[in-house]
Amino acid sequence: xxxxxxxxxxxxxxxxxxxxxxxxxxxxxxxxxxxxxxxxxxxxxxxxxxxxxxxxxxxxxxxxxxxxxxxxxxxxxxxxxxxxxxxxxxxxxxxxxxxxxxxxxxxxxxxxxxxxxxxxxxxxxxxxxxxxxxxxxxxxxxxxxxxxxxxxxxxxxxxxxxxxxxxxxxxxxxxxxxxxxxxxxxxxxxxxxxxxxxxxxxxxxxxxxxxxxxxx
Amino acid sequence: xxxxxxxxxxxxxxxxxxxxxxxxxxxxxxxxxxxxxxxxxxxxxxxxxxxxxxxxxxxxxxxxxxxxxxxxxxxxxxxxxxxxxxxxxxxxxxxxxxxxxxxxxxxxxxxxxxxxxxxxxxxxxxxxxxxxxxxxxxxxxxxxxxxxxxxxxxxxxxxxxxxxxxxxxxxxxxxxxxxxxxxxxxxxxxxxxxxxxxxxxxxxxxxxxxxxxxxx
Numbered sequence: 001x002x003x004x005x006x007x008x009x010x011x012x013x014x015x016x017x018x019x020x021x022x023x024x025x026x027x028x029x030x031x032x033x034x035x036x037x038x039x040x041x042x043x044x045x046x047x048x049x050x051x052x053x054x055x056x057x058x059x060x061x062x063x064x065x066x067x068x069x070x071x072x073x074x075x076x077x078x079x080x081x082x083x084x085x086x087x088x089x090x091x092x093x094x095x096x097x098x099x100x101x102x103x104x105x106x107x108x109x110x111x112x113x114x115x116x117x118x119x120x121x122x123x124x125x126x127x128x129x130x131x132x133x134x135x136x137x138x139x140x141x142x143x144x145x146x147x148x149x150x151x152x153x154x155x156x157x158x159x160x161x162x163x164x165x166x167x168x169x170x171x172x173x174x175x176x177x178x179x180x181x182x183x184x185x186x187x188x189x190x191x192x193x194x195x196x197x198x199x200x201x202x203x204x205x206x207x208x209x210x211x212x213x214x215x216x
Numbered sequence: 217x218x219x220x221x222x223x224x225x226x227x228x229x230x231x232x233x234x235x236x237x238x239x240x241x242x243x244x245x246x247x248x249x250x251x252x253x254x255x256x257x258x259x260x261x262x263x264x265x266x267x268x269x270x271x272x273x274x275x276x277x278x279x280x281x282x283x284x285x286x287x288x289x290x291x292x293x294x295x296x297x298x299x300x301x302x303x304x305x306x307x308x309x310x311x312x313x314x315x316x317x318x319x320x321x322x323x324x325x326x327x328x329x330x331x332x333x334x335x336x337x338x339x340x341x342x343x344x345x346x347x348x349x350x351x352x353x354x355x356x357x358x359x360x361x362x363x364x365x366x367x368x369x370x371x372x373x374x375x376x377x378x379x380x381x382x383x384x385x386x387x388x389x390x391x392x393x394x395x396x397x398x399x400x401x402x403x404x405x406x407x408x409x410x411x412x413x414x415x416x417x418x419x420x421x422x423x424x425x426x427x428x429x430x431x432x
Contacts, residue, residue: 030246030247031246106382107323107378107382108324120379120383148395149395151379151395152395152396152399153399154375154379155375155376155379156371156372156375156376156396157375158375159370159371159372159373159374159375159377159378160371160375162374162375162378163367163370163371163374164371166323166332166333167333167336167337176367179367179368180371180372182403183400184399184400186402186403187398187402187403
């Protein structure tokens, strides 16, 4: 069990990352400075450098931190678990500055020196794993290659969210996520699975509420 | 017919846009300066301001200019024309700095004051138009809503190209474009259309060669 000192270190690290996320989101990676992040986080330079040695490390912390609260409860149907993972991420993009900053950094070509492939690989691994489980349960069509399908779904979702950000400030994201799933899942899973799925945009809020209530 | 003066003005405008595209691609929108664009284009300040009043107008010119050479010849099968439009765009992203700069600007959240929704709407209009034609020829499944499907395809392609840029510097883009089309078209067109389509990655280079040879 972590003691009070570790607790405080974890809280400080989180405070710094939230501040970095807001500055990266507001100013872009290149223009953001460590001084601004220090001022926003209201921590000492020593505390910041204890956790992060450079702006690159801060960006990588934000990219990793966007995944902290994204766990969807286990579902009997792995395809529904995949749908719910996308829907919950859509909800977090609408509501969580850390998740938004991570998505933005991954698409920021000016973020020189930051490993921007991390989030793409992270998500591709998560989706491949869910597709492997779905295949083992007989949910997938026989021709599906889980890695290729995961790359298509992750790449497509990245674009859907960027378009939703640019055109509606994320407001229509649950709807376009639902539309993306309706356009791709028929090429991936058996029709008997399709008929049991909940792909409606309302799913985004419902899954979030479920993760918060602890009833999962 | 344009005279020599107009010809020169068109060439100068194009020179300025190519220079702006390379500076925006290299430095990002926010960091780019008009002085750098002037130096790269090697034109006078007066010539530049004759065509573009501000950095915003230059960016919008680049966003519009990326579409200049994207015409796929008319096809009897409108679904194939849609496939070829995506494949040709994939080829231009690999080879044309103007197209790359346009794609980058559309995803650049630091490009304050630039209407970044332009390219999304432009492409959604083009794809909706092709889907309308495909529907009139009986190629589409009855439930398809061309505007919704166009938004899914454009958003998904934007993400596929961003992921390809970040992970392989566009090298695998014809392959991931092919994979995206194989995952979405079965939900959009009749199976009798699917069997007649060429969705292979080689299509990208083939369509480009066709547009260059003038045999179309």
